[in-house]
Amino acid sequence: MNSVGRMIGHFGFCVLDPAGMGGSYKRRERFNNAVFVSPKRDFLYTKCEKCANVTLRRSLQNLVADKTLPESMSDIDRWHAPLLQPSDLKLTRIKSINDIPFKFAVVRNPYSRLLSFYLGAKAENYRKVIGTSEKPAFGEFVDLVCDQAVEEMNPHWRVQYHNIFCDVIKYDHFLRFENLEEELAAIMSRYGKKEAEIRSVHKNQSNAGSKLASYYTPEIAQKVRYKYAIDFDYFGYSTELPV
Template sequence: MMAPLRIFNHWRFCTFDPTGMGGGYKRRERFNNAVFISPKRDFLFTKNEKCANVTARISLQHLVAGRQLPENFKDIDRWFAPLLQPSDLRLPRIDDINDIPFKFAVVRNPYSRLLSFFLNAKRENFASKLGLDPGMNFADFIAQVTEQTPEEMNRHWKIQYYNIFCDVIRYDHFIRFENFEEDFRNVMSRFGAKTEIHSVHKGQSNAGTKIAANYTTEIARKVREKFAIDFESFGYSTELPV
């Protein structure tokens, strides 16, 4: 499919809502950019920030490419990349996306996902959006984000149920970030002989090992209550990891 046609399809999907997805332009644009579909239409992957998102999608782009991609390949402009967007399918209605036989995403324990973002992100880049000082502590950050609605949340800390559009996509499998490499490699092997994982990890904080040092009972309560749908939907215990 030629890039100009893909660009047009993207614009049409986001602007006119031909599938009846509903919501505004920004929601449809986010959906169209977050969902990655194989050219054979045999799998669908949805990115989920702070859950090995870049590593997963770049590995999948290489898996389906059918040609050698540059080692430094990036898929910022989706219409030049092998994996398709929902708009490329020209679906008559959005629910038809669930006809794709295998739909998956990577999820993560909400406690460590939030802490990972806080420890890794440059505070000056998001502090003003939250009305906080760059010198904020983790308690300040959690107090602010747990007051937001899902629509107000940045995708890097947004409730995962909504971040991967569980209200639209009926998933067949969730890979747990905590067991990412083994499970992701198994999924890749279903769709091709190449199972090379193109890791792009940068400045990893190992947040899962720093839970006790950063969480208080009150912080944990706020996360547990605000992200309750994530704990329930993805089978994570609400007890703090040891």
């Protein structure tokens, strides 16, 4: 499948909705760019921002490639990368994507995921995604996030259930960010003939999970529990703040 054909397929999927996904063009585009399918159609991975998605993408692209990819390889241009998009599958009904035998994603405790973005983002990030001229206090940031509708939310803090399309994809497994390397190594060993290589990316690592007590008050935690209630419940995270 050549890159031009993949590009045309991408725009056809987003504009014409041949699989009957429904919703807006923006939602279909986001879906097509978020979902990664192996060339053999034996596994599916959906990225979730602030859940090691760069590590996952680079590791899995290298896993399925015919030859080892360079460390600097970037898959921003999806139609040149080994992993496929939903539009490459020629779906005629969106639920057929669940015929792929193994579907997984990485999820994270909502408390630490939200704090991770806050700690790692620079002032220009806030100007770009929220419109504030300076980095707000954490409580103010949480208020801004919790006032947004799901579709308005930036993917770096969008409710994970919606960010990875749990209303469309019936997942077989959720890897926990908190135990990522062990779980990812086990999955990669199932599909790779070569030794599994996890291409870990630790840029701007915030260690948010160890700093929760310094940023969360009971009032802030209550707002996050309410906004991300479906994440706590669906992915089995306790609403108690980790100590």
